[in-house]
Amino acid sequence: MSQDDMLGDAVERLEWDERKQDETPVKKWRQLTRRTALTGAAAGIAAAALEACGSSKSSSSVTGVSSSTAATSSGSSAASSIFGVSQSYKFTLVNHVTTNPFFTPTQNGAADACKLLGCSYQWTGSENSVVGEMVTAFNTAVSAGVDGIGVCLISPTAFNQPVEKALAAGIPVLAYNADATGNARLAYIGQDLFVSGQEMGQHIASLVPSGDVALFIATPGTANIQPRIDGAQATLKSHSSITPHVVATGAALTQELTTIEAYITGHPSYKGFFAVDGGSTQSVGQVIQKHNLNGKVKGGGYDLTPITQQTLASGALQFTIDQQPYLQGFLPILELYLYKASQSLTGPADVNTGLKFLDKTTVIPYNSTKSRFEGTGTAPGVQKS
Amino acid sequence: MAVADSTPPAEAPPQGPAKGWARRGGALSWGQRFLTLREGSIIVITVVTFVYFAASVPHFLTGSGLKALLPYFAPFAILAAGEVFVMINAEIDLSVGAVYLFAPFVFYKLNVNAGLPLVPAMIGALIAAMLVGLFNGLVVSVVGISSFVTTLGTLFTLSGLTLIISHATQVTTPGTSVVKVGTFAQIFGGGTYSELFWAIGIAIVLQLVLSFTRWGIYTVAVGGNRLGASEAGVRTKVVLTRNFVLCALLAGFVGIMEAVRAATTTPDPSGANVILFQAISAAVIGGTLLQGGSGTVIGAFIGAIFLGVLQDGLNLKGVSANYFYFYLGLAILIAMAFNTYVSRVRTGSGRG
Numbered sequence: 001m002s003q004d005d006m007l008g009d010a011v012e013r014l015e016w017d018e019r020k021q022d023e024t025p026v027k028k029w030r031q032l033t034r035r036t037a038l039t040g041a042a043a044g045i046a047a048a049a050l051e052a053c054g055s056s057k058s059s060s061s062v063t064g065v066s067s068s069t070a071a072t073s074s075g076s077s078a079a080s081s082i083f084g085v086s087q088s089y090k091f092t093l094v095n096h097v098t099t100n101p102f103f104t105p106t107q108n109g110a111a112d113a114c115k116l117l118g119c120s121y122q123w124t125g126s127e128n129s130v131v132g133e134m135v136t137a138f139n140t141a142v143s144a145g146v147d148g149i150g151v152c153l154i155s156p157t158a159f160n161q162p163v164e165k166a167l168a169a170g171i172p173v174l175a176y177n178a179d180a181t182g183n184a185r186l187a188y189i190g191q192d193l194f195v196s197g198q199e200m201g202q203h204i205a206s207l208v209p210s211g212d213v214a215l216f217i218a219t220p221g222t223a224n225i226q227p228r229i230d231g232a233q234a235t236l237k238s239h240s241s242i243t244p245h246v247v248a249t250g251a252a253l254t255q256e257l258t259t260i261e262a263y264i265t266g267h268p269s270y271k272g273f274f275a276v277d278g279g280s281t282q283s284v285g286q287v288i289q290k291h292n293l294n295g296k297v298k299g300g301g302y303d304l305t306p307i308t309q310q311t312l313a314s315g316a317l318q319f320t321i322d323q324q325p326y327l328q329g330f331l332p333i334l335e336l337y338l339y340k341a342s343q344s345l346t347g348p349a350d351v352n353t354g355l356k357f358l359d360k361t362t363v364i365p366y367n368s369t370k371s372r373f374e375g376t377g378t379a380p381g382v383q384k385s
Numbered sequence: 386m387a388v389a390d391s392t393p394p395a396e397a398p399p400q401g402p403a404k405g406w407a408r409r410g411g412a413l414s415w416g417q418r419f420l421t422l423r424e425g426s427i428i429v430i431t432v433v434t435f436v437y438f439a440a441s442v443p444h445f446l447t448g449s450g451l452k453a454l455l456p457y458f459a460p461f462a463i464l465a466a467g468e469v470f471v472m473i474n475a476e477i478d479l480s481v482g483a484v485y486l487f488a489p490f491v492f493y494k495l496n497v498n499a500g501l502p503l504v505p506a507m508i509g510a511l512i513a514a515m516l517v518g519l520f521n522g523l524v525v526s527v528v529g530i531s532s533f534v535t536t537l538g539t540l541f542t543l544s545g546l547t548l549i550i551s552h553a554t555q556v557t558t559p560g561t562s563v564v565k566v567g568t569f570a571q572i573f574g575g576g577t578y579s580e581l582f583w584a585i586g587i588a589i590v591l592q593l594v595l596s597f598t599r600w601g602i603y604t605v606a607v608g609g610n611r612l613g614a615s616e617a618g619v620r621t622k623v624v625l626t627r628n629f630v631l632c633a634l635l636a637g638f639v640g641i642m643e644a645v646r647a648a649t650t651t652p653d654p655s656g657a658n659v660i661l662f663q664a665i666s667a668a669v670i671g672g673t674l675l676q677g678g679s680g681t682v683i684g685a686f687i688g689a690i691f692l693g694v695l696q697d698g699l700n701l702k703g704v705s706a707n708y709f710y711f712y713l714g715l716a717i718l719i720a721m722a723f724n725t726y727v728s729r730v731r732t733g734s735g736r737g
Binding site: 097099100101103104107127128217220221245246247248250251252253254255257258259261262263265266267268279282283285286289290305306307310311314375376378 | 442443444445449450452453454456457460544548552553554555556557563564643646647648649651652653654655656657659660696697700701703705706707709710
C-alpha cells in the first residue's frame with residue numbers, strides 16, 4: 001500500500017513538472033504510460049506501449065511506422081487496466097458536414113483513439129449544416145445514454161439547452177471544430193475561426209501591400225467558414241490600400257474551380273487571390289498554376305488537399321493554414337474517456353488545434369508522405385508516397 | 386403577339402394570328418419560323434443575356450473569358466442530354482449526381498488498386514455507371530416503383546457507397562497532374578476544349594437519335610401515352626430501361642471528365658447534388674416538360690448555356706457573395722416566366 005502511495009506521489013510530481021508543456025497526444029501518452037509502468041499494473045503491456053511511445057516520439061514524420069500498429073492493438077487491452085475501466089464506453093461525435101472530406105482525418109483520429117482506449121464512437125449529425133438535424137442527433141445520443149458527446153457548435157444558441165440537459169444527465173459534452181460562447185460545454189478543441197481569419201488578413205497584407213484582392217468562399221453563411229472571411233475582412237479594413245472582393249464559389253469542387261478560373265482570368269489587374277475553404281484554396285492554386293501566374297499574383301488559403309500541397313510546393317500558393325483535423329477527433333475521445341474513467345475528476349481541457357501556417361518549405365513532409373493523420377492514407381502510421 | 390413581334394429576331398411586319406396560321410408551311414416569315422421552334426424563346430433569352438454581359442462586363446467577351454465560360458455549361462449540357470431522354474418518358478433520374486460522384490471512384494479503384502490501364506479502367510467505370518442505370522430502369526419499368534422514389538433511393542445508396550469505398554478520402558484522379566496535362570487528360574476533360582467537343586458531339590448524336598431513329602420515336606411515344614404506345618406494340622419496358630442506362634452512362638462519363646479536369650476525385654455528396662439540380666434545370670429551361678412527352682437535346686444544350694452565361698456573368702460582374710444566389714434565382718425565374726410567355730404567344734399565334 002505504502003509503496004503505491006509513493007509511486008502515486010512520484011507520478012503526480014512528474015506531471016506537475018510537465019504542466020506548462022502543450023497538451024499534445026505525446027505528452028498524454030507519456031503520462032499515461034508512465035502511470036502504468038510505475039504503478040506496475042500490466043507491466044508487460046506497458047513496456048510495449050512505452051516502446052511504441054518512444055519511437056513515435058522520435059518519428060516526427062516518416063519513420064517509426066511498424067510499432068504504431070502494436071501500440072494500437074495492445075493499447076485497447078492496456079487501457080482498461082490502466083484506468084480501471086471495466087466497460088467499453090460509447091461516445092458520439094455530432095458533426096455538421098458528416099461527409100465532408102475535411103473531417104476524414106478527424107474520423108481517423110477518433111477511430112484511433114477508440115482503438116487505443118478500447119471504446120467505440122458513432123459519427124453522426126447533418127450532411128449540410130442543418131442545425132435541426134444536429135440537435136436531433138444530439139438528443140438521440142442523450143436519450144440513448146451514451147458515455148460522452150463531442151459536438152460542433154455551429155449555432156450560437158441552438159445547442160445551449162440540449163447540452164445542459166446532457167450535462168444534467170451526467171453525460172460529458174465537449175465542443176470540437178466550432179464553438180459557441182455561452183454554451184455550457186466542458187471544453188473546446190479546435191481552431192478559433194475568427195482569429196485565424198484575422199491572421200490570414202495579416203498574411204495577405206504582408207504579401208500584397210496594395211491593390212485589389214479576391215476572397216473566395218464556397219458557401220457564404222456557413223458557420224465554419226464565414227467567421228474566417230469576417231476575420232480577414234476585419235483585418236483588411238485597417239489596410240486602406242487593399243480592396244477585398246468577396247466571391248461565392250459554390251458547394252461542388254468542380255463548380256468552385258470553374259468560378260475561380262473565370263474570376264482570375266477575368267480580373268488580370270488583381271494582385272492576390274485567397275480562399276477560406278479547402279476546395280476553393282486548391283482551385284486557386286490550380287488556376288494560378290495552369291495560367292502560369294506563379295509569382296505574378298499571390299495566393300493562399302486554408303486546409304490541406306493533395307493539390308493545395310502540390311501547388312504550395314510549386315510556388316503557385318504562398319501559404320495554407322492547417323488546423324490539424326486529426327486532433328479534433330483524437331482529443332475529444334481522449335478527454336471524454338478520461339472524464340468518464342476518472343469519474344469526472346479530470347479530462348476536459350481547451351485545446352487550440354491550430355493556426356499552423358504552411359509554406360513552400362514546411363509543406364514538403366506532407367507531400368512526401370501518406371497517412372491517416374492527414375486523411376491521405378488508410379494504413380496506420382505514416383507511409384512514403 | 387405584340388411581344389413575339391418585338392423580340393429582336395422578329396423582323397416580319399405585324400400580321401394577324403389567323404393569317405400567320407394560314408400561311409404556315411408556305412411563306413412564313415423568318416422571325417415566325419424561328420419562334421415556332423421549340424427552342425426559339427430560350428435562344429432569344431440566352432442571346433439577350435449574353436449581349437448584356439458582353440456589354441457590361443469588361444472581360445466577358447475576350448478569348449480567355451470565353452474559355453472560362455466553357456466549363457460552366459459543357460458538363461451540364463451532357464448531363465442534361467441524358468436527363469432529357471428520361472424526362473421525355475415522363476420519368477426523372479435523381480441519381481445522376483450520385484453516379485457522377487461514384488464513377489470516378491470506380492475509375493480510381495480500377496486503375497490504382499486493380500492496376501488496369503487508364504482507358505480500360507474508364508470503360509470499367511462507365512460499365513458500372515450503366516449497371517446503376519440498368520437497376521434504375523428495371524426497378525421503374527418491371528417492379529413499377531416511381532422513378533422519383535427509385536432514383537432517390539439510388540442517390541442515397543450510391544452516395545453512401547462512394548463514401549465507403551473512398552473512405553471519405555479525396556484522391557488525385559489517375560492520369561492527371563496539376564503541373565502537366567497528359568494526353569489522356571487532354572482528351573477526357575483536362576484539355577480546354579475537350580468537354581466542349583464532347584458536349585457538342587453528344588448533343589448532335591443524341592438529337593439525331595431522338596428525332597430520326599426508332600429509339601427516339603418510341604421514347605416520345607412512351608412519354609406521350611404509355612398505354613397507347615404499348616398497345617401499338619412498343620416494348621415500353623425496354624424503352625424506359627435503356628433511357629435510364631443512357632442517362633447513367635452520361636452521368637458517369639461527365640463525372641470522370643470533371644474529376645480529370647479538377648485533377649481531384651472528391652467524395653462529397655452535397656456538391657454532387659448541386660450538379661443534379663443544374664442538370665435538371667438545364668433540361669427544363671431548354672423546354673423539356675416535367676410531365677413528359679416533349680423535349681429536345683438541343684434545347685437542353687441551350688438551357689445549359691443560359692445557366693452558364695448567367696453564372697459566369699454574375700461572377701465576373703463581381704456580384705458580392707451574399708447576393709449571388711439571390712440574383713441567380715431571380716434571373717432564372719424571370720427568364721422562365723419570359724420563356725413561358727413567349728412560347729404561349731407562339732402557340733397562341735399558331736392556333737389563331
